[in-house]
Amino acid sequence: MFFKNTNIKKISFTLFVSFFIILNLNFTSYSQTSGEVPGSSLGLNSDADLWRYIRGGNKGQTQLGSELSAVMIQSEGDNWRSIRNGPLSRYGAYGLIGMLILLAWFYSYRGRIKVAKGFSGRTITRFRAIERFSHWLMAGSFVVLAITGLNMIYGKFVLLPIIGQDAFSALTVGGKYAHNFLAFAFMIGLGMSFICWVTHNIPSKLDIEWLKQGGGLFNENSHPPARKFNAGQKIIFWAVMLGGLSISLSGWALLFPFETKMMAKTFGILNMVGFNLPTDLTPLQEQQLQTIWHGIVGLVLIIIIIAHIYIGSLGMQGAFDAMNSGEVDRNWAKEHHGLWVEEEDQKAKDTGKDGIKQPAE
Numbered sequence: 001m002f003f004k005n006t007n008i009k010k011i012s013f014t015l016f017v018s019f020f021i022i023l024n025l026n027f028t029s030y031s032q033t034s035g036e037v038p039g040s041s042l043g044l045n046s047d048a049d050l051w052r053y054i055r056g057g058n059k060g061q062t063q064l065g066s067e068l069s070a071v072m073i074q075s076e077g078d079n080w081r082s083i084r085n086g087p088l089s090r091y092g093a094y095g096l097i098g099m100l101i102l103l104a105w106f107y108s109y110r111g112r113i114k115v116a117k118g119f120s121g122r123t124i125t126r127f128r129a130i131e132r133f134s135h136w137l138m139a140g141s142f143v144v145l146a147i148t149g150l151n152m153i154y155g156k157f158v159l160l161p162i163i164g165q166d167a168f169s170a171l172t173v174g175g176k177y178a179h180n181f182l183a184f185a186f187m188i189g190l191g192m193s194f195i196c197w198v199t200h201n202i203p204s205k206l207d208i209e210w211l212k213q214g215g216g217l218f219n220e221n222s223h224p225p226a227r228k229f230n231a232g233q234k235i236i237f238w239a240v241m242l243g244g245l246s247i248s249l250s251g252w253a254l255l256f257p258f259e260t261k262m263m264a265k266t267f268g269i270l271n272m273v274g275f276n277l278p279t280d281l282t283p284l285q286e287q288q289l290q291t292i293w294h295g296i297v298g299l300v301l302i303i304i305i306i307a308h309i310y311i312g313s314l315g316m317q318g319a320f321d322a323m324n325s326g327e328v329d330r331n332w333a334k335e336h337h338g339l340w341v342e343e344e345d346q347k348a349k350d351t352g353k354d355g356i357k358q359p360a361e
């Protein structure tokens with residue numbers, strides 16, 4: 001015999017006791033009763049309060065050194081996604097389509113706004129080279145930022161089904177880099193345009209009259225008086241400057257994530273004027289709010305700028321020249337910026353320089 005008799009007895013006894021213990025355990029703690037989860041987990045007895053606390057995005061403790069890793073479940077991510085893919089995208093699309101419909105209606109109603117007296121053949125300098133450079137630096141970069149930004153929100157619904165995954169992926173990755181780097185060109189152009197034009201965009205009483213007459217946009221024979229910029233242009237100017245500053249700051253926060261607390265600070269300022277907004281934001285909440293805000297301001301600016309591009313090109317005869325060559329026809333200038341032409345003529349008289357340019361023979 002391989003084993004001695006006594007050993008067999010000992011082994012049999014041990015096996016029997018172990019088997020009994022296992023069987024006992026199985027029938028007591030491992031058996032599933034009343035829907036409980038089998039095993040030694042707490043099953044239905046789990047600590048609901050603890051999990052609710054964690055699911056609420058609360059912070060625990062971590063040795064990883066990053067505040068972000070102390071949050072086990074970032075619940076606001078769900079809210080963030082539903083806002084971005086819900087109201088932000090939906091109302092943004094309504095706004096964009098609404099503006100296109102409005103412009104199509106306006107074009108069918110008014111057609112291209114013509115120079116009532118026809119071109120005179122004599123021009124006046126409207127924008128110097130530095131002004132045009134600033135405008136196009138800001139405008140060119142904005143257009144690329146707008147297209148690549150729209151692709152980030154709507155591309156997967158609109159472009160992806162048409163061009164397929166590979167092309168969409170290449171386009172979107174390229175677009176993301178263009179978006180990141182051209183942001184700096186936009187900021188520079190924005191700052192330069194502000195310096196060039198801020199003094200001409202201070203609101204004045206004249207603006208009220210211009211607005212009352214609807215800027216003469218709805219009536220061929222109405223040309224409300226205006227200086228270098230009329231009230232409509234001042235609205236565009238301040239929308240672009242303030243919106244541009246805000247989108248630049250939120251964009252900066254997205255370019256350098258988790259390094260700024262601008263949202264919390266802004267909420268703190270708003271709370272001073274009666275709001276009741278949270279100021280103890282986690283770094284991730286700060287980022288999420290920045291992306292939502294960036295998207296809102298971006299969409300609003302794009303909607304406004306579509307109208308601006310229309311009126312600066314197709315919508316008004318003679319307007320594009322101002323930003324192209326910098327020279328506009330005097331009749332165009334008198335109709336849309338009569339007081340400015342008078343001021344420029346006076347300046348030319350005072351300095352002895354004739355600002356009027358004759359066409360080449």
Ligand code: HEM
Pocket residue numbers: 126135138139140142143193197229232233234236237240305308309312313319320321322323
């Ligand atoms: C891409 C097409 C664009 C065209 C064809 C265009 C055209 C023009 C023209 C012709 C003017 C001068 C109007 C005048 O003589 O009174 C102007 C001014 C201006 N543009 Fe643009 N623009 C474009 C894009 C943009 C963009 C993308 C922005 C801003 C992000 C912008 C911001 C401005 C501002 C602030 C002014 C001065 C205020 C005003 O005239 O409204 N433009 N633009």
